[in-house]
Amino acid sequence: MNRINNVFKEQKSVFITYLVCGDPDINSTLKMMHSMVENGVDLIELGIPFTDPIADGPVIQRGIERALKNRVSLIDILNLVSKFREKNKTTPIVLMGYMNPIENMGYKKFSSQAKSKGVDGLLIVDLPPEEAGSINQELSKNKLCQIFLASPTTEDKRLKAIARYSSGYLYYVSLKGITGSSLINYQPIKKRINKIKKLSKNKIPVTVGFGIKTPEAARKISMFSDGIIIGSSIVELIDKNRKNKALMHKKINNFVKSVKSSLVK
Amino acid sequence: MKKINYKSFPDKNGRFEEFGGKYVSETLMYPLSELEKAYKKIAKSVSFKKELNNELCNYVGRPTPIYHASRISKELGSCNIFLKREDLNHTGAHKINNAMGQAMLAKAMGKTRIIAETGAGQHGVATATACARYNLKCVVYMGSEDIQRQKVNVYRMKLLGAEVISVESGSKTLKDALNEALRDWVTNVDDTHYIIGSVAGPHPYPMIVRDFQSVIGHESKIQMKKINKKADILVACVGGGSNAIGLFHPYLNEAVDIYGVEAGGFGLNTGKHAAPLNKGKPGILHGNRTYIMEDQNGQIQSTHSISAGLDYPGVGPEHSWLKDNKRVKYVSVTDNDALKAFYYLTEKEGIIPALETAHALAYAFKLAKTKKNKNILINLSGRGDKDIDTIISLKRIKV
């Protein structure tokens, strides 16, 4: 049983956060990862910075630019996960990003390295299942989960296929847009989540990301999904408070705590 | 060389063997498949073809002439240099061939809003023009650095009623404008069609843009035949690669030598260029697998070229494929050599070319000096009016 499956078994609503690895610097990322877990985060998506993040809004773009300025590479990220594992053996880590840095390293090398450093899964924004065949072989060999996205424009037939190809969990993108956009309407999301669950015969946990910014929104979505993902709101706290690290950590911890306490138990 | 039917690609997955494909976020998979369906339908439709042809004749000004540049031909040696005059199209470049086709396609799909990216501003102007013609709302993304060096085209777009959005992220050039356009499209997929300006992007774009630009090569064949000539050598500049593939594609299965010219910037060994086919390696950018310029960690590198339209770290996937199977030779020309060719054509033939086109000219002139008795057909992709500011600042011409 891997860490991702465990966490979805244990928690009614899995609390997932996203961080750009290396923003504002790599040591702060490590510190935030540990303190997030202490404050109730169940799974961490660690963003791999990329120069051309086409699915990200201005807030995460700025986070990525800061990380790139720090010259954080994919190898640095894998090493960071390994460092995180020195103290934490249970919280799943999913690497999230764009295809080219992984293409550059090579699927085989990436997959075996990721496994040995303690990564649990991979989520590539610009890799639909149609293009994922060859990397999937390497990931499966190393028992790494591959998480795919579904969106409001995904047709039923594809939804079914995406649910089948995904392992670990499925990431439902709540809105048409980029990260950092605002959610306005919960009903359509609820309908879609129910549909995915029906089409997949409840075989894969379904989480919701994009547009969740407040404990209130998190609570509402946790009522009908298996987990919620918060990214931009946390990266924004880094953006605004990074000059004062102590304050930055404190604000993020408080925010994380308030979200955790709002989720359905 | 293995025998390939070059016209049978891309395959049904949008692949040119290992290149191309659809590397996009899930939200775009649906609009891309709708686009492909709509395109396949109109590509078969006799009435659409007739209407497009009518527009190209009466609005764009096609067919564009082929001009025998006799003065420079004689001066350079024994070859005959022919120029396919895409600069004489309405709005001044080949970009309008694609913009008209895609605007009509968007209309047929019931879209009301058009977005586009632009580097030199030629594609932006062409798209703004087609949108004015078809009563479509138009938003153009342009890097802030390109806005500075192609001001005239920004004024033109605004006059035509387009909204021009300055892109401040990343390197502030064409690649970043493309990123912003993709972000817009993901957000507004319902009413918006994205008119990509080159043979880049995810499938079906490289195919659609190529098909609309292939009018260049088809006309050329007919026109050369009319003057009892046959092209021995084709030359075109390669940014994303749309004017090049437009000329090359109809000739790919024939015995013709083909050269694509990339931007050598300050020189291929300086790192400051935009020549992914010469110096890059295969990777994934903007929705397709192709040659790109990247660092050792897979981050996309910033590029340099004197011409905004070639200043791009990727290239259309079909060119990557044509490179690997050695059907087309990809070479490069520096900023300085392009400038020399720019002045040469201007002074000897009375034609002011775009700086992009000047790269093709420079290489073709070099060929003309070394080859014997060949017919060299150059795609004169655009006129240089837009580059006058750049040239003036270099030459410090006073009025």
Ligand SMILES: Cc1ncc(COP(=O)(O)O)c(C=O)c1O
């Ligand atoms: C006149 C001209 N030629 C060439 C290009 C390069 O584009 P492509 O390689 O797609 O033809 C541009 C792009 O702006 C252009 O304006």
